[in-house]
Amino acid sequence: MRTWPVFLAGLLLLWPGQAWAWGAGIHVTHGSFILENLHLIRPQIAAIIQAYPLDYIYGCISADIFIGKGYKRRPDHCHNWSVGMATLEKAESDSTKAYAYGYLTHLAADVIAHNFFIPRLLCLTPSSSGVGHVYWEFRADRFVEKKHWKLATQVVSMHNHENDDHIKNIVSRAKFGFKAKKLVYKRAVHLSDLTVWRDYVTSAITFGRGGKVTRKGVNLLTNLSLNLIVDLFTNMEEAVCLRYDPVGTDYIIMARHIRSSGRSARKNISIDEIFAPPQEIMELEYVSHDNPTL
Numbered sequence: 001m002r003t004w005p006v007f008l009a010g011l012l013l014l015w016p017g018q019a020w021a022w023g024a025g026i027h028v029t030h031g032s033f034i035l036e037n038l039h040l041i042r043p044q045i046a047a048i049i050q051a052y053p054l055d056y057i058y059g060c061i062s063a064d065i066f067i068g069k070g071y072k073r074r075p076d077h078c079h080n081w082s083v084g085m086a087t088l089e090k091a092e093s094d095s096t097k098a099y100a101y102g103y104l105t106h107l108a109a110d111v112i113a114h115n116f117f118i119p120r121l122l123c124l125t126p127s128s129s130g131v132g133h134v135y136w137e138f139r140a141d142r143f144v145e146k147k148h149w150k151l152a153t154q155v156v157s158m159h160n161h162e163n164d165d166h167i168k169n170i171v172s173r174a175k176f177g178f179k180a181k182k183l184v185y186k187r188a189v190h191l192s193d194l195t196v197w198r199d200y201v202t203s204a205i206t207f208g209r210g211g212k213v214t215r216k217g218v219n220l221l222t223n224l225s226l227n228l229i230v231d232l233f234t235n236m237e238e239a240v241c242l243r244y245d246p247v248g249t250d251y252i253i254m255a256r257h258i259r260s261s262g263r264s265a266r267k268n269i270s271i272d273e274i275f276a277p278p279q280e281i282m283e284l285e286y287v288s289h290d291n292p293t294l
Contacts, residue, residue, distance in 0.1 A: 022113045024061045024152045024189045025144030026222060030109050031060035031102060032148060033226055033293060034233075040286055041233035045101060052098035058155040058163055059087075059102020063110075065178070065185045066171070071114070071252045076172045079107060079114075079246045086170050099163040101233070107246040108232045108239075109225035112277065114248025117221050119255035120275035121213070123266070140218045141192060143294045149192065156186045219294045224277055226293065227284035240280055251275065 022030075035053055038046035049056045066078045076083065084107045088100035117140070168178055228241040254274070258266060287293075 022109055022117075022222075022225070023141035023144075024064065024156070024192065025141040025148050026218075027060045027064075027106055027109060028057060028148040028152045028155075029144055029222065029293065030225060030229060031057045031105055032151065033287075034105065034229060037230075040230045042236075045233050048094050048098050049101055052095045054155055054158065055095045055098040055160075055163060056102040056105075057151060058158070058160055059099040060105050061102075061152060061156065061189075062099075062160075062163065062167065063103055063106045065182050071247055071249055073247065073249050077247055078167075078171050079110060081107065081242060081246065083170055084246075087167060090170065091166065093162070096162060096166050099166065103167075104232060105229050108228040108241040110246040110248070111228055111241045111244040112221050112225045112281075114246060115244055115251040116275050116277050119248065119251040120271055122252070122255040123258045123271045123275075125259065140213055143215050143218055145294075149189075152189050152192075156182075156189050215294060219292065220289055222293045223287050223289050223291050224281060224284075226287045226291075228281065230286040231284055234286075240284060243280075 034041065035049065035056070038050055041049075063078050074080075084100075084104045087103045088097065091097040091100045164178070164182070228239070232239040232241050258269060258271070258274075282289075
């Protein structure tokens with residue numbers, strides 16, 4: 001009975017080039033917060049999201065269906081702003097527009113995860129461990145409330161043919177293997193919904209004090225993500241998040257270089273300063289940094 005969960009654990013944690021950002025649980029937490037606080041964003045956007053909440057939540061997680069997408073730059077990378085904006089611009093119905101707003105919600109949140117949260121922790125992960133990006137996301141996801149996991153499981157299990165066809169028309173490579181990738185992702189979300197699985201994967205490996213992922217720390221970064229999302233749906237083209245790469249290519253490459261440089265070389269480097277969110281992000285406070293989101 002345990003063979004499949006353990007196999008999938010290895011597949012997800014060690015998948016080469018994997019580049020998920022916040023896990024599905026935290027992405028659904030972001031989307032749920034927006035749905036509960038629609039007064040914070042533009043009325044016309046709020047109206048569409050409110051009318052099609054499940055399409056919106058599905059958009060919040062579906063960018064991570066593209067397993068193995070990696071963190072290197074490509075014009076058609078599913079985490080590019082150009083792809084996210086095309087998803088909205090080419091939407092022909094209000095339901096696909098809601099999906100597109102969810103997709104953009106995902107990208108805005110990943111600005112924090114890919115540029116600051118994951119790179120910092122990668123620096124603290126032994127390069128020989130074979131564990132990195134996905135492991136840290138599961139560590140953060142363990143703070144997510146059960147109701148958000150249930151919602152993630154619900155939306156990823158729905159048919160969503162219209163939204164899937166829409167994103168496949170935007171991402172040129174998506175037509176190849178999309179069905180298989182979605183099946184793997186759906187099973188991963190289902191597995192993540194099991195408390196036993198979350199306990200198993202988050203306790204499997206420890207890297208000492210520097211590698212701890214705390215509720216307080218993840219809560220702060222989650223609130224920074226929410227501020228970027230609200231700012232995007234308030235200012236759109238002038239939003240702060242559009243100045244940053246949701247893929248996080250430069251920061252992840254930097255983190256890998258630092259990690260491979262050896263412990264002695266890292267002694268003179270302040271990892272916390274290198275991967276600290278910039279002041280213009282910290283100054284956004286649509287949502288208080290201390291808000292108990294998790």
